[in-house]
Amino acid sequence: MGENGDGDGLAENVGQRFDRLPATADERRVEGRVSREEVCTYFEERFGMPLETFEEYTFWEKGSGRIWIYAGEAPTPTSVEALGMTCLRTRQEHWKPTTDFVARFGHHATRCVIDLTREQAARFVRGEDQELPWDGDWGYLIAACELAGEREPLGVGLYVHGEFRSMVPKGRQRALE
Numbered sequence: 001m002g003e004n005g006d007g008d009g010l011a012e013n014v015g016q017r018f019d020r021l022p023a024t025a026d027e028r029r030v031e032g033r034v035s036r037e038e039v040c041t042y043f044e045e046r047f048g049m050p051l052e053t054f055e056e057y058t059f060w061e062k063g064s065g066r067i068w069i070y071a072g073e074a075p076t077p078t079s080v081e082a083l084g085m086t087c088l089r090t091r092q093e094h095w096k097p098t099t100d101f102v103a104r105f106g107h108h109a110t111r112c113v114i115d116l117t118r119e120q121a122a123r124f125v126r127g128e129d130q131e132l133p134w135d136g137d138w139g140y141l142i143a144a145c146e147l148a149g150e151r152e153p154l155g156v157g158l159y160v161h162g163e164f165r166s167m168v169p170k171g172r173q174r175a176l177e
Contacts, residue, residue: 018068018083020076021059033061034090042088042095047142048110060084065091069101096140099155099169106142106153113142114157114164118176121145121154127173129165140167 021036022028028035036059043049060068060076060083070084087101106113114134116124123130124143134141141164143154155172158165166173 017077017079018060018062018074020074021061021067030061032065032091034065034067039067039088039090043097043105046095046137046139047097047108047112049105049108053105053108057084059087065089094139096167097142097156099167099172102142102153102156106144107151109142109153112136112139113144113151113153114159115151116143116145116154118145122176124157124164124166125154125168125174125176127166127168127170129163131162132159132164133162134159134164 019030019033021034021039023035024037025035039059040051040054043054044051054069056071058070058073060070062068062083066086067088067090068082068084069087072084074083085100085104086098087105088098089096114132114136116132120130120132121143138159138161141157141159143157143164143166144151145154146152154168156167158167
């Protein structure tokens, strides 16, 4: 049954279905589902990404806490294999942006970005953890390195107790020369 007893099933999380995030928490129909406003506020407050960055995008949940970003409109709910790209994991203690999201949107970040030297960046993309100084908030950070005169986002790492842990997925780790 749906939350209003209509049997539509839209008040529950279905692992193989994309559901558009509600605009605000007041519009939430699925317990535990975040809202578009909460996602955008997270990216703004944690990483300094302007809210306008996401004006042309919709956010969707598929599975439990896997948030996707999509440049366009689609009917909701929808049962497709993929829609846009995963951008955030929310149903865990700390929200975690994905590597793909950081590669696409990380250049908008003005906070919680750790600038790595080329040697540190090479270790990071190989998946190695390293002791690094950081005087900002602990938690998930965007790793970046200067390439061709521009700050380029490399991925996501977890900073705790003076250690920066690479979160680069095994299949995306690379040895840089």
